[in-house]
Amino acid sequence: MAEPPVLFKRTKPKHTQRSRISTPDPDAAPTTGEDDSPSAVAAKLRKKTRAKAKSTLSFGGDEEEGEGEVFKLKKSSLSKKLQLGKSSIGIPPSAFEPTIARQSTGPTYDAAYLSQLKASTPTARPPVLTGESYDVDVSMDVDSPGQLSTLSSIADDAGAETAIPSASSILAAKEKRDRLRKSKVGEDFISLSLTKRDDFSQGPHPESRLMREEDELGDADDEYAEFTSAQERIALGKKSRKKEAQKRRAEMNEMIIDAEEEDEETQEWEQEQLRRGGLRPESAEPAPKPVYKPAPIPPVTPIPTMGAAIARLTQSMSELTTSHAQHSAAMSKLGEEQRLLDAREKEMREMIAKAEDKRSWFNAFREWVESVATFLDEKFPPLEKLEDEHISLVKERADMVAARRRAEDEDDLILFLGTPPSLQPQPEEVDELGRTIPSANSPHARANRNAAREARRLRRRATNQQARQEEEGFSTDSELPPGDEDDYRTAMGQLLADAKGIMADVKADEFRDPNAGLGKWFGEWRSKFGDIYTGAWGGLGMIGAWEFWVRLEILGWDPLERPRSLDSFSWYKSLYNYSRPSEADDEDEPELGPDGDLVSAMITTALIPRFCRILEGGGLDAYSATDIRRLVDLMEEIEISVDKQNPKFELLLKSVHTVFSTAVEATEATLAPFLELNQPRFDPAAIPARRRFLTRRYKLLRNLVQWRKHAGDRYGLGTLAIRLVTSSMLPVAESGWEVGGEDIMRKVVQALPSELIPPSLQHLRAA
Known part of the structure; x- marks a missing residue:
């Protein structure tokens, strides 16, 4: 496992006015007392501040404080092995590896030093730097000669005097701002972006103050923070570093436990992948030779007698006979069931065929019956009409015979019983044509x-x-x-x-x-x-x-x-x-x-x-x-x-x-x-x-x-x-x-x- 990088804690110094500091000559000898230059004073101040700073190490090292003692870094055995490995191979240290400067002894704050410091402190605001901008958040730690030269240049610039703007220039600046505000021309602020707002699309409603959902959610940093380490924080305090170290150890233990719990299939798969990647030779170690183990000697058993063997064989024979009879009965039963199933299947097929024939025949029969019903509906009315006509002819003939017979009976009754009043002859009637x-x-x-x-x-x-022989009547x-x-x-x-x-x-x-x-x-x-x-x-x-x-x-x-x-x-x-x-x-x-x-x-x-x-x-x-x-x-x-x-x-x-x-x-x-x-x-x-x-x-x-x-x-x-x-x-x-x-x-x-x-x-x- 690679050694985790060293983390440094940034200290934010108090923002004070400084005078330009001149760059000291590296060849000149250091001076003390009143002849010390402002750079020397700044160097002393830096040493004092650096002595009180605490470094934060990611691998759980504790800080040790001491006045006048050089900071010593405690390394783990793993980092020592890595350092030994590098030195033995002859590989120079990487330029990216952080270097830790030794801590110097802090200055002594006596009356002479404070008066000298007061005399060298400028009373005016330092001028605005036209070149490199000074970041007050940069740590005072000096890690390289380049950083030391930068601090020296800053200290030299702080010693120069700064010009104070006049009242007329301030008034002119205010009027210019009011004029720009009223005319709304240009921007009244300095944009931190290198592009203007007009260079990008403002959306369908540029005048709206409502924020869109995609703008509010951002670039999904919060959503995927768990996977992008966006929520990780740098441990700055002693307790927090201890907690981080304990948490890291627990995670390492869990990973070790998970690695030890791998089954044989996973190990085989990993070995196969290593072999395919060329990280493991094809040839495996030869299997160990088998050790000869003699066969165990069975215990001594008595020789079976004839009677016991015959009894055992007889019992086995009876069991086999019974089992055979049961199996034969089951086979015959299954055969009978199979025969019945075949017969039933044949009957079902015949029933299906008969049902289909019945359905088709009854469909044809129904159609024919409907045609017969239509025929009878058409032919029955004329038949009934002719039947009624036949009855009317028979009735008419019977009425004619009955009327004639009644008239003959009345004629005979008149001859021997007289003529009743109802049958008396009526006077002759004449119709409209004069006929009688x-x-x-x-x-x-x-x-x-x-x-x-x-x-x-x-x-x-x-x-x-x-009829000739019949009597009259x-x-x-x-x-x-x-x-x-x-x-x-x-x-x-x-x-x-x-x-x-x-x-x-x-x-x-x-x-x-x-x-x-x-x-x-x-x-x-x-x-x-x-x-x-x-x-x-x-x-x-x-x-x-x-x-x-x-x-x-x-x-x-x-x-x-x-x-x-x-x-x-x-x-x-x-x-x-x-x-x-x-x-x-x-x-x-x-x-x-x-x-x-x-x-x-x-x-x-x-x-x-x-x-x-x-x-x-x-x-x-x-x-x-x-x-x-x-x-x-x-x-x-x-x-x-x-x-x-x-x-x-x-x-x-x-x-x-x-x-x-x-x-x-x-x-x-x-x-x-x-x-x-x-x-x-x-x-x-x-x-x-x-x-x-x-x-x-x-x-x-x-x-x-x-x-x-x-x-x-x-x-x-x-x-x-x-x-x-x-x-x-x-x-x-x-x-x-x-x-x-x-x-x-x-x-x-x-x-x-x-x-x-x-x-x-x-x-x-x-x-």
Whole structure:
């Protein structure tokens, strides 16, 4: 470690006026007493002052004071070694090393010396030096001959007298300063800087007195003072030097401790760096030769016996066997788990593939269903309009037949019960054109109706052999006149043509044929995703969409007018095959699928509501035995697919009961005014008229009883039959009991079941 430099303490002498001191002659001998020159006096003064000064050493040396003794510097052993090293090598001391002057003995302050000093002290201010400026802060220590010559020159200059300025020059200087201050020209101070203020940029606001942040912070000396030694201070006092020395020793100890705590990796790295820098030779010292150490002799062990060895081997064998069994079990378990994981992975991959197929298929299915929904939204309104038109045609035809039958009944009742006031012939009315409006109950109108009835009877007998044997009034007589019949047939033909026109603009086969569209998609859904299909009731959803094609196919069909079995329709065959996806055996029918019998669902959904509207609208004639027979056949066919307890089947039975009840009520309404009048007259045509009226009611009763046999006594069919006999037939028969009434009532008793025979007719049964 290099020796720290020597620090000297500066002493600031008292600022006093001095006279110029002349430079002393170095060759002249020193003088004492009164002949001493001012330079000698200054030299003595310097020696006295120097004797009291204290030097500050950075390496902790203490000062020693003594009068007349030379200052001795105590050096450490390290500095002595360095000095010895320099002297031995022969290197001269550096010019930068400080030299320490010996301290001289201080002067004696006696009366003669003080008087001499007073006499030599100038009383005027020394003149301003034009050459070198004197720094009062410079130490009085004389370290070199150059400094001694400088002090001598200063002392010589101090002896010269200084001129005092006059009052006029002082006044002129003051006026000049005032003038410059007022004119603000130039600077009123002497700048310490070699440059002017205008030479530098004044910033964006030169007139502002605020200090910028960068000017206030300075050049970061305070911020980085810890690293630039800006905060270090020179120790001047004895105590401060001791503290600095102790602090330095503590730091050195810490550095030594840190150096000793270096690990092997750090030392190796330092050695490698020294080797790379050429400060350490490549070759290292040879490793010391290994010292031979003999192997230790093992202790004597007894020879093992056979039994102990066999026991030890047996135990080891058992342990190995157990370990092997455990490892084998663990291996087999791991293999089983691996197999299960592989199987599970395969299943997961299959599930993912199925899920993707399901997603793609259902997306396509959803798009197709949306297209079908759009198609049905467009086609259903015209279909419903045509259905309503068909019902209106059937109702119009039934109303025409019922009106003609009521007029014929009134004509017959007038013949044997008289004419009630409400049916008296009205005077002929004339319209605005002068034409006569015929009255409905005029003799001429009745004659025309009788003639038309005879013509229909003759025509029916000519075409039908059975009609020739029927008695008068037993025929249904529900045919329309030829003109009206032709108009009805034309309207029905136009209706069927309009039904075909609904699908005229449809070209796709999957919309024209539901079996190619609905059957294909829903069948694929059932085969691929059966659980979802069953849970979502896919079969009922297909029925709801297929209903349009079923209703379109049966549009214009009257099941009683044109009898046709249900299995002859294409929708019946398609749904029958769809409901039975499995192949049929040679003997048994194919089993039903998860949907059950969809034919039954379609009948209850689409056909029965349609049949109810047709029957109630006039498609069923209660006086027609043919219609009743066809209705029974149709109901038996429906019962094969639909349970009798089904609410839709009950609705169909109720519609048939409504038709019979309407016919009985119409008979009572027609007969009521004639029974109130009851004014029979002698007329040869009265007897056949009464027979015709009772025969027509007898036919209605037979149809009612026949339907009751098939449907049972539901909705009061037996009560309705008794009501027809007691309120409509018996009063008319009693009015002509001897002329045919008794015979008709005997037929009634024979047709009625025993529980339905009224008490007033029980005697006819016994007879």
